[in-house]
Amino acid sequence: MATLVWRIARHGVIMLTIVLLGGFLSATFMRLAPGFDVDEREMDPHLNAASIQAVREEHTQNRNIVRYYAQSLAKALHGDLGTSISLGQPVAALLKERLPLTLRLVALGLGMGWAAALALAMSAACVRLVSYDVASTLLSGLFLCIPAAVLALLSVLWNLPGALAIALIVFPRVYRYARNLLSKAYSLPHVTTARCKGLGELRILFWHVIPVAGPQLLALAGVSVSMAVSAAIPIEALCGLPGVGQLAWQAALSRDLPLLTSIGVLITLVTLLANSSTDVIGQAMGSQKA
Amino acid sequence: MTRCQNFSFRVLLGAALGLSAAISALAQGGGQLRFCLHTEPKTFDPLQVEDDASVSIRYLTGGVLIRVNRQTQALEPELAESWKVSKDARQITFKLRSGVRFSDGSPFTAEDVAFTMQRLMDPALHSPTGDAFRTGSGKVQTRITSPTQMTIVFPAPVAGLDRMFDQVAIVSSHAFRQESAVNGPFLGPFVVAEYKPGSSVLLRRNAYYWKTDAQGRKLPYLDSILLDIQPNRDIEMLHFRRGEDELINALDSDYFDKLASMSPELVHDAGASLDSEQMWFNQVAKAPIPDYKKAWFRSTAFRRAISEAINREDLCRVVFHGHAQPALGPFSPANKFWFDSKLKPQTYMPDAALKSLQAEGFHLDNGTLKDSHGNDVAFSLITNAGNKYREGMAVLIQQDLQKIGVHVNVVTLDFPSLIERMTQTFDYEAILLGLTNVDLDPNAEMNVWLSSAENHQWNPQQKTPETAWEAEIDRLMRAQASASDPRKRKEYFDRVQEIVVEQQPFIFLINKDALSASSSLVKGENPVILHPQTFWNAERLTIAKAN
Numbered sequence: 001m002a003t004l005v006w007r008i009a010r011h012g013v014i015m016l017t018i019v020l021l022g023g024f025l026s027a028t029f030m031r032l033a034p035g036f037d038v039d040e041r042e043m044d045p046h047l048n049a050a051s052i053q054a055v056r057e058e059h060t061q062n063r064n065i066v067r068y069y070a071q072s073l074a075k076a077l078h079g080d081l082g083t084s085i086s087l088g089q090p091v092a093a094l095l096k097e098r099l100p101l102t103l104r105l106v107a108l109g110l111g112m113g114w115a116a117a118l119a120l121a122m123s124a125a126c127v128r129l130v131s132y133d134v135a136s137t138l139l140s141g142l143f144l145c146i147p148a149a150v151l152a153l154l155s156v157l158w159n160l161p162g163a164l165a166i167a168l169i170v171f172p173r174v175y176r177y178a179r180n181l182l183s184k185a186y187s188l189p190h191v192t193t194a195r196c197k198g199l200g201e202l203r204i205l206f207w208h209v210i211p212v213a214g215p216q217l218l219a220l221a222g223v224s225v226s227m228a229v230s231a232a233i234p235i236e237a238l239c240g241l242p243g244v245g246q247l248a249w250q251a252a253l254s255r256d257l258p259l260l261t262s263i264g265v266l267i268t269l270v271t272l273l274a275n276s277s278t279d280v281i282g283q284a285m286g287s288q289k290a
Numbered sequence: 291m292t293r294c295q296n297f298s299f300r301v302l303l304g305a306a307l308g309l310s311a312a313i314s315a316l317a318q319g320g321g322q323l324r325f326c327l328h329t330e331p332k333t334f335d336p337l338q339v340e341d342d343a344s345v346s347i348r349y350l351t352g353g354v355l356i357r358v359n360r361q362t363q364a365l366e367p368e369l370a371e372s373w374k375v376s377k378d379a380r381q382i383t384f385k386l387r388s389g390v391r392f393s394d395g396s397p398f399t400a401e402d403v404a405f406t407m408q409r410l411m412d413p414a415l416h417s418p419t420g421d422a423f424r425t426g427s428g429k430v431q432t433r434i435t436s437p438t439q440m441t442i443v444f445p446a447p448v449a450g451l452d453r454m455f456d457q458v459a460i461v462s463s464h465a466f467r468q469e470s471a472v473n474g475p476f477l478g479p480f481v482v483a484e485y486k487p488g489s490s491v492l493l494r495r496n497a498y499y500w501k502t503d504a505q506g507r508k509l510p511y512l513d514s515i516l517l518d519i520q521p522n523r524d525i526e527m528l529h530f531r532r533g534e535d536e537l538i539n540a541l542d543s544d545y546f547d548k549l550a551s552m553s554p555e556l557v558h559d560a561g562a563s564l565d566s567e568q569m570w571f572n573q574v575a576k577a578p579i580p581d582y583k584k585a586w587f588r589s590t591a592f593r594r595a596i597s598e599a600i601n602r603e604d605l606c607r608v609v610f611h612g613h614a615q616p617a618l619g620p621f622s623p624a625n626k627f628w629f630d631s632k633l634k635p636q637t638y639m640p641d642a643a644l645k646s647l648q649a650e651g652f653h654l655d656n657g658t659l660k661d662s663h664g665n666d667v668a669f670s671l672i673t674n675a676g677n678k679y680r681e682g683m684a685v686l687i688q689q690d691l692q693k694i695g696v697h698v699n700v701v702t703l704d705f706p707s708l709i710e711r712m713t714q715t716f717d718y719e720a721i722l723l724g725l726t727n728v729d730l731d732p733n734a735e736m737n738v739w740l741s742s743a744e745n746h747q748w749n750p751q752q753k754t755p756e757t758a759w760e761a762e763i764d765r766l767m768r769a770q771a772s773a774s775d776p777r778k779r780k781e782y783f784d785r786v787q788e789i790v791v792e793q794q795p796f797i798f799l800i801n802k803d804a805l806s807a808s809s810s811l812v813k814g815e816n817p818v819i820l821h822p823q824t825f826w827n828a829e830r831l832t833i834a835k836a837n
Contacts, residue, residue, distance in 0.1 A: 035706025042713055044340055045737045045745050046418035052744050054416050088332050089487070097487050156525055159532075240518075240525045242488025250330075250521075255706050 004284060011276040019268050024069050026264025027257060031065045036255050039085070058085065062257050072261065082258035086250065091262045094247060099266075102236065102243035106228045109166025114224070116167065117174035125182035125209075126201060136179070140172035148231050152238035162239045169231040170224050177220050181213040188212065218278045225274035229267055320513045321833035323812065325537035325825070326520040326529070331491065334482060335471040336459035337410045340418045342821075343519070345728070349822055350493055350515065352459025353477025355384055355403065356452055360818045360826035363626050363730060365452060369398065369460060369477065369500075379447035379774040382455075386438040391498040392462050392475035400440035404432035405463035407442055419457045422734060423448055425771060449771045449779055450731040457729075479510040479829040491517040501829060510829035511814075536812050536833065537824045541805040543613040543679075549807055556807050558817040562615040562624045563804040564727035567683065568796040569671065569720055571596075573749040575756070577716040582665050587719070591650045593794040597636055598643035599694045600687055605800050609682040613805055617798035619787045624801065624819045625730050628780065630787040644694045659695030668697035669719040672711065675702035683799065684722050712747060721747075724802075728821050732770065732783045739767050739786060748795045759793050811835075 030036060041047065041055045062068045072082060081091035120136045143151075151165040185191065191208050199207075236245030244263060251259040331343040336352045339345055355370035367373075370384040390398040410420040411430040423430070426446025433441045448454070462475050472482050479501070480493035493515040501509040518535065520526050527545050529535040538545075541557070550557045571587035572579060586592045602616035615623075618633040644654070651662035659667040671687065673680040681702060688698040698720075703711070711718045728734075737743040741752040741760040755761035763786050770782035790796065804819040813832045817824045825831065 033706075035704065035708070035710040038706055038709040038713060040705065040709065041340060043709065043745065044418050045735050046340075046422045047416070047744075048421045048424060048737070049744060050413065051416040051418070051421050086332075087330055087487075094487065153524070156522075156528060238522060240520050240522050242486070242519070246488060253704065253706075 004280075007283060008280060011280060015269075015272045015276055018272055019265055020073075022268030023073075023261055023265040027069050027072075027261045028065055030252075030255065030257050030260050031062070031068075033255060036257070037063070038255075040254075068257070069261075072258070081262045084251070084256055084259040086254035086256040086259070091259050094259065095244065095262060095266065098242060098244045098247055101241060102229075102232055102245055105163050105166060105236070105241065105243060106225070106232055108161075108163035109231070110170055110224060110228050112163065112167035113170030113228070114174055114221070116171045117178050121175055121178035121182050122205070124179050125186045128186075136175070140175040142172075143168050144172040144176075148234050149238060152235040155235075156239050162235050162241050165235050165239070166228050166231050170228055173227060174220060174224055178213075178217060181216050181220075182209060185209040185212040215282045218282045222275035222278035226271045229270055320511070321835070322514045322516055323512050323537070323825075323828075323831060323833055324516045324518065324529075324535045325539070326518045326526045326535060327491070328521055328523075328526075330488060330519055333471065334485070335468055336461060337406070337417050337419060338415065343517075346517070346822055346825075347482070347491060347493075348459050349478075350480045350825070350828055351474070351476045351478040351482060351496075353390075353398070354456055354459055355386075356455040358453060358456040358730070358820075360820040360822075361816065363820070365456075370455075373452055375451050375774070377774055379449060379451055379772075380445075381441055381443040382451050383441040384439070386440070387500065388438050390477065390500045392465070392477055393481045393496045393498055394462075394465060394475040395498060396462065396464060396475065398460070398477060399437045399463075400434040401437075401463045402460050403440055403442075404434055405466075406458065406460045407432055409461070410458060419454075422454055422457070422729075425449075447772045447774065449733050449773060453731055454733075480512075480515060483514070489519060491519070493517065499829070503830070511832045512828070515825075515828065530807060530809070533809065536809040537815070538807040539821075539823045539825075541807050543611045543803075543805060546613060546805045546807070547611055553810075555810065558806050558808065559613060560804040560806070560817050560819045560823070562622050562801040563819045564622050564624050564730070565724060565802050566617050566620075566622060566727070566798055567680070567722070567724045567800050567802070568617070568798045569687070569722040570748045570796045571669075571720050572716060572718050573756075573795070574716040575749075577718075579717075579719055580665075582661060582663060583669065583719060586661065586667065586669075589650065590793050591646055593797065594792075595643040595647045595650075595694075596691065596696070597794050597797045598639045598646075599696070600636075600690050600797070600799065601638040602636060602799055603638065604690075605683050605686055608686060609679055610800065610802065613803040614800040615803070617801050619791045619798060620735075620796070621732070621787060622727070622801040624804075625727075627776075628730060628732055628783060630784040632784065633787060633791055636791075638690075640690070640693050647694070654695050657695055658697070666697065667695065668699070670699040670701050671720045671722055672701045672703055672708060672718050673722040674705050674708050676704075679802075680722055680724070687722070713744070713750070722799075730820075732767070732779075732786070736767060736771065739763055757793075759789050760795075763789055 037059050039055050039059060042052055075082060079092065083089065084091055084094060087094065124133050124136050148169055151168050155162060155165040186209060191204060194204050194208050232243065233245040233248050235241070236243045237249035244266065247259065248263045251263060327343040327346060329341055329343045331347050332341045333339060333344050334347065336348045339348050353369050355368060356373060357366050357368045359366050369387050369390060371387050372385045374383045384403065386400060386403065392398060407430055409415065410417055411423065423444065425444070425448050428445025430445070431443040433443065435441070460477055465475050472485055474481055476496055479496055479499050481496050482491060483494040484492040495510050495513055499509060503509055518529070523542060526535065526538060530538050546557050546559070571593060573588050577584065606612060606614040606616060616635055618635055619630060621629045623629045647659065652659055652667065661667060671684050673684050684700040688700055691698050712721060737745040740746060741755040741764055744750055746752070749756065752760070755764055766782045766786045770779040773779045773782065804817070804823055806817040806824045808815045808817065808824055811834045813834055814827065814830050815824055816827065818826055820826065
């Protein structure tokens with residue numbers, strides 16, 4: 001138990017360091033992007049010189065990136081994530097409004113993608129028919145070739161849910177690894193022995209295959225969260241879904257430093273949480289087994 | 291009356307009553323109108339509005355004293371029954387409509403107008419609408435003589451003063467709070483009922499709206515308007531085709547043709563809009579470009595030759611599929627009063643362009659134009675990435691100029707990078723961009739034409755005018771801004787337009803047509819060229835029930 005607590009604490013410290021570093025890198029890259037210092041409002045012919053100057057001053061406050069990041073962190077400790085430059089609304093409120101949609105989209109997409117990938121991988125590993133294997137590999141290869149943007153546009157065109165596009169992005173990547181892992185596990189001698197002894201397929205799966213392939217599948221689950229979160233950005237932007245992905249897209253285009261830094265931190269946090277959770281679960285399972 | 295006649299009379303009466311009820315039901319309307327906003331509204335505070343989405347919401351929810359009729363371009367009384375501008379154009383006196391109420395039921399009075407003007411003119415607000423009124427230093431004063439009578443006094447003359455009130459939505463002196471501007475209260479036909487960031491804005495009819503139709507029925511007819519926040523034009527088009535949206539504003543010419551091929555009755559081309567597309571050369575003295583290029587760009591003959599060598603008809607035909615008109619000058623002919631009708635179309639004359647360049651010391655060498663020092667005449671033309679029309683125009687310009695030996699490199703940049711080069715680093719040679727015109731009055735473009743202005747794009751923030759013609763434009767713009775006689779103002783601004791066409795600091799290319807689409811369910815629509823094209827008469831629109 002003490003070891004588990006120690007592991008969780010160690011993961012926590014590593015996560016915090018990476019999140020802080022991720023936020024700083026997001027802010028730095030944004031600061032270095034061309035056009036960081038300008039605002040479209042400068043082009044408004046109605047604004048007089050004083051108003052244009054005021055618009056420029058809003059941006060000059062963020063020029064020193066180290067100072068900006070230190071100030072932002074200090075504010076963030078009090079729950080203030082700053083105000084979006086392009087939308088003029090508090091970043092915390094924007095994230096709070098949009099996060100549920102993205103989480104739902106990613107969770108549904110992951111669920112559907114994993115269900116399809118595992119079902120196909122298990123049946124391919126069990127059936128062990130060359131034609132079935134080729135057909136399923138071709139199907140996953142097909143979806144692997146289609147860019148996320150095209151899947152998003154197709155889902156718009158056919159009025160399909162955005163989660164399906166995420167599922168179709170996750171599915172081929174998970175399928176290829178899962179099939180290899182399960183095939184390897186099914187070809188192990190003790191599985192062959194179990195089959196020869198007449199054990200049922202379900203018992204073989206849960207007692208002899210999953211325990212072997214489980215830790216790697218868990219690691220794959222952590223990675224697939226990053227895939228789904230990354231895919232959510234173009235999908236939300238193209239499908240017009242008002243989630244954090246769409247917000248990230250708008251923030252990048254409008255060089256909205258406070259918003260993009262917070263989204264960068266959020267995405268880093270979600271990715272790390274997913275990976276660390278799978279690590280901790282995997283290690284816990286391993287130690288239980290031992 | 292025989293029994294037969296009696297029966298016929300009853301049938302006719304019944305039919306008439308039925309028809310009347312049907313018409314009445316249609317006129318009474320109800321129902322929900324749906325269309326897209328292309329960006330998130332940045333503010334619901336009508337005095338801080340600057341983006342298109344917020345302008346649309348202000349138009350639908352705000353009450354103004356004077357309205358520019360989007361069809362006739364004439365001024366019409368709204369919350370002000372009448373008004374009078376003083377001869378020196380420094381003060382305006384309003385007689386306000388009585389019995390008008392805000393959406394919370396509170397009465398509208400002169401106090402609200404005074405509060406609105408004081409807030410609008412607060413320098414700390416940095417309101418684009420307020421800045422347009424700021425022609426001199428000093429405070430704006432308001433004098434209330436009765437609850438329905440008041441005068442606003444400006445520190446300096448404001449040309450076109452009454453017309454500018456079209457943009458001033460009156461806010462309540464007792465209930466308006468900047469931080470909760472979304473809650474109003476409102477004086478316009480609709481009120482904001484719900485705002486889902488990133489998703490939609492729902493407007494509901496204002497039960498206290500003061501206008502009635504000719505039959506005395508209360509306006510607006512619609513129950514609500516649902517504005518989908520949808521930046522993606524493809525999805526907007528898809529929603530329209532599925533019947534999920536009923537209007538499309540500023541339709542792309544590609545989509546216009548697609549829709550026209552399927553249902554021509556749904557699309558509307560109102561003719562040339564106020565918007566222009568233009569290119570210009572960098573004339574900034576400190577720009578980090580070679581001196582010999584600066585010399586070309588500062589040469590009027592060079593700019594005029596480039597202008598003559600561009601085939602504007604082709605731009606309209608190829609890029610906009612005929613839904614654009616060659617631009618004649620700074621203002622589109624769609625601006626009925628201010629357009630200078632003496633301006634002639636720029637004829638495509640590549641041979642004449644080449645001759646005039648040769649007269650300036652340029653010469654052709656193996657198909658490449660060279661200047662008198664032997665430098666190849668080549669420049670990069672920047673435009674914003676993702677705008678297929680500008681990218682298309684840039685490619686056609688490249689081909690046109692190649693015919694006179696000028697090599698053009700087309701470069702596309704994302705908008706912030708482009709603005710940075712244009713306004714801060716001046717690291718560019720030529721830019722192709724557009725100007726979206728909402729105002730009809732040239733005063734709205736003071737910050738473009740004055741040589742000292744920030745938005746004098748080809749050479750901004752000049753301490754003193756660097757050329758005689760820019761000095762002349764400065765003088766004329768200031769003269770028109772301080773003149774009160776519209777004819778005199780027009781005379782001054784006509785001369786500005788002529789100088790711009792002679793000197794070509796902006797090479798005006800085309801004026802896009804105002805294209806729109808409206809569902810057959812929408813009744814009473816009459817798309818116009820001015821913003822907001824399709825819903826300028828939103829209070830009189832109705833939605834027929836779909837079968």
